[in-house]
Amino acid sequence: MSEDLRDAVKYEAKDGRAYITFCRDEKRNALTYEMFDRLMEHIERAERDDDVRVIVFRGEGRDFSTGHDLGQVGGAEYGFSKEPGARRPSQRARLHFDKRHVEQFRQILYCVKPTLSLVQGYCVGAGLYVVEASDLAIAAEDAKIGHPEQKMGLAGASYLTSWNILAMGPKKARELLLLGDVVDGIEAARMGLVNKAVPADRLAEAGEEWAERIVRLPRDAIAIGKAANHLALDSLGMTSQFVHGYVMHALGTNIRYESDEHNFMKERRNKGVTGAAHSREGRYGEEESGK
Template identity: 35%
Template sequence: MSIDLQLDQEGIALVTINRPERRNAFDAEHYRLISEAWQTVRDDPAIRVAVITGAGDKAFSAGADLKTYVGRESSMSEHWLTQKDQLLNRGLEVWKPIIAAVNGYCIGGGMTLLLATDIRVASEHATFGLSEVKRGIVAANGGTQRVVAQLPYPIAMELLLTGDAIDAETALRWGLINKIVPHDRLLDEAMQYARRVAANAPLALQATKELAVKAPELGLSAGLRMEQYVNRMLRMTEDAKEGARAFQEKRAPVFKAN
């Protein structure tokens, strides 16, 4: 039982939630481990893009392991430890692109994790839902926040208020995921996306993601201005010069994140 992180020579990190006997649900220890994994993705300059998936063929993640959380006593002071074991879906800023390979149940906290990723590929048998209201709690860690930003309001509210799950075809129709593939091709498809992303300039990728994620809070006028500032900085980088040279020489660029 662990959170596994493997890095290949192309700068692609594969993060695997490895607790299949519990449908890859998170107890306190696994939340700590996934926090560490995301910090590694954020901080390791060798990593350009990450793919997140679940072990086995039944679940991406069933979210929080409620047996370990419901009724658990904790100090009120924990409520203000907002940076402790910070998560991707709870405010940890990871500007490197993240691709989800959804291999089964994507429920509760698994769904809120999905909502914090950038590109999403799912198996044909994947299932999605925010089921927290059925358990007397709310879809935390961004569940109530991101779903209304990413889906039409009545669709988001249907998911939040009924707690009912949807299948992969419905998720695709609503724009929750990018593509459905046969299960045996899932990871290959996610890695193909990752390779296409990783071939681009790392600094430009991170800048693009940050600008896009912050666009709603910036507003159009400030967002346009931020684009100008960012592009002005990026034009001075070696990667921008390499991109121009490679275009002129009709070859693939070799980016070094500098």
């Protein structure tokens, strides 16, 4: 892992809080797989620290996260080669890689410490998965939240489909995932994607208020409460979503595009990541971008 990517996810622990911050503002906090590995290291560090009672996820700069770095998706994550005659990645390579990655979202959901996400700007794709896997989330009212990456070939096969259905109901979950809409923080709170929305200039303050309320609780009470939550999630069958999540993603990255369909990977080759993202959204009548 290069040093700049290690530094793109920072850790600070103080006053009972562990702050994990995405620091790649020049790329709108797009998350590489190396950054996800670093994120997991920080979560494990916080879990081992008995002085930490709550973990706060936040993004430095304009956005929480525009999701997966689009330069690493669509075959690149599996070591796909553009060399003439190169074979496409095998299904086993896809499944092995996706299983490991989806387990990272499971690790967030089943973290032994309470987690709180503070959302500003864009929070889409994998950035939103982090929020969905958190215990609590507060968004700025003008945040832009959704799963537009579903229009790249998944169309509803997200990593956290069970959570989406539980949080929003089957109809709204299908709407969000199938259509790939992006909503503001107020609508996200109404739908159940986040707990509440506040003015952007109050986001940090609102996060500190909730973090302080958690910090004041007894450590054992926090641990018991998290364990009870884990048992409840398992009783609802939530663990199984991490199995169908990686299987569906492996299939989704291997779909066949017909001549009249939008192929993001082909557009990325011809126009670059930004051009491909704008082309994708232009086809579906939207202006939002990111995964």
